[in-house]
Amino acid sequence: MGDDAKYPIEQQIEAKRRGSLVRQRRAYVCWVLTGVMTGLLVYELVFNAKAQGTPFSMKPFVNPLLGPSQAALIEIGARYAPCMKHIEEVPSTLQMGCPSNTANPPTELCTIEQLCAHGGFNGGDPNQWWRFISPVFLHAGLVHLLVNMFVQSTISAQVEREVGSLGFILIYFAAGIFGNVLGGNFALVGLPSVGASGALFGTIATMWVDLIAHWRFEHRPKTKLAMLTVELALGIGLGFLPGTDNFAHLGGMCLGLLTSVAVYPMITETKTRATIVLAFRATAIALAVVLYVVLIRNFYTGNPAQGEAQ
Template sequence: MDPEEKRGPFARFLSSGKYPLDQRIEDKKRGIGRQRYPFVVWGLTAAMVGVMIYECVVNYREQHNPVSFKPTVNPMLGPSSSALINVGARFPPCMKLVDDIPPSFELPCMNTTDLNDATYCTIEELCGFGGFHDKEPNQWFRFITPIFLHAGIVHLILNMFAQVTVSAQIEREMGSGGFFLTYFAAGIFGNILGGNFALVGIPSVGASGAIFGTIAVTWVDLFAHWKYQYRPVRKLIFMIIELAIGIAIGFIPYVDNFAHLGGFLLGLLVGTIFYPVISETKRHKFIMWIFRLAAIPLAIVLFVVLTRNFYTSDPYASCPGCRYLSCWPTDANNHCKGSVQLPALAFIHLHRSQDWLDEHNCDHQDDP
């Protein structure tokens, strides 16, 4: 019996299968993985297209247009920010108490198309999903739901292209089980990191964090199998450029760089644990197991520490300058200062302040 056949299923799961070493090396060079079809990627892609249609239906129901052009234009050709919040975007005021944006804080309702004639809804009403338990924001599931949501058609097309190419190949190489764990661990952690350090007044959606997690696995593959790669230095240069472009995209409205960076980091750790690495020598195998054993507690610690930090009163305090990793300072966003940066919110505050002044002046003039 082949020695590979004598190993247990878990040992085979963390290696490259039951086939002889020479065959695994040849399969690696030819891009042949554990399975032929990326079933998880296909299912996720179909689900995300369906959810995008639902988002547009929600916006059409409220604004009579599937794409938001008023009161602000969504550059991704998708729903309004209020609609994104309502369908499950990561939005910290829906998840915990935020001093600047309490549950009673009012924003334009989803049907608003003119800020001069707007109707206002409380944060609790906009967050939907049956409101808050005991009147305190508690929608923790918004660490997960944004993975399936996208800011618009442009956002969806870009992410799905990456998903059915890069992510699909990673699933073929890892197998559906390891891929599923890597994909969702990266996506959820990306939202946890973004929840900690991104501006809390900006809704965030997208599968980018999860996809960046699968991109990180290609880095694990490159360095673990350097000798089997065709022109590895050139490949590394292209991967660095690809990563830089992805980070640049993270400054676009509704897209969060922290989701990208967090997903990439967890993808490196979880990918190290589950990616099937070919080891020709005992030394290489020993090194890989050291990395795996180190990655497990590190991933757990990152999840626990950042989840606890998110629920503190001021997550920013642990890294005041981190917000600039996902926010390009401009006059429109008050140079990334403060926490509330929803589109047109400055107009809302100005409009309400003027109403208050007008009312105050009228009352003063009526005094005898």
């Protein structure tokens, strides 16, 4: 192989060491997503203000993330298993507090079907499958949004610049939706969940893939490893707050790893390394498809009820 053939690889390696190996200069998708998510949080707060008289839920329970009540989140579009499939322990006729309720025990009651809104269930079983997707765009409160948008404007934006907008969309939404699929299988069935955290964990996973694949070429790789570890720990800690879900975080991390292996541009100096990378990509795609199929099937055929309606 002559010098001319080697030069592009050497150029990539040098750019990687400088931290400037990017496909595009601006993170357009991140900007759009941030605008949409901010607008939706404003809608959530207005919705809660109309229902309870204040944008932040204070009664019957305080939302520490400075956001709407859980009932409001459910009506707006949170992942909530009783809205998505029939669960014997939480039938659609079960009554619980409406979004307007401020008393404990509740005095304003709605059935599950009324709370799920969006046309109800049309006389059949709950079937709002789109709640695997909608929570990616919603947040449990102002604090939740600010934390997530900080990650989105830094780590996620860098990932978009490195993989390009199309690759970023694939990583972001594959991770975000799968996080909700995993949460739907294993999280407490009576708790709604919202947030882009699963998708953001997917982009954090991309940084891990990048670090492991290009350890030799990274500038101060141990420092980057320490930073990624701290970010991962903080994200898991946030998952214990109301309205969030660590299963969604872990699911996003898992699918983020697989989709990143599949699409992240990797430096391959030799044919052997290129063959190994290709094999890893094919395996990652197959595993991602299998995980989606198995867990979606399990959600609809199994009984995820591990808690009671709140």
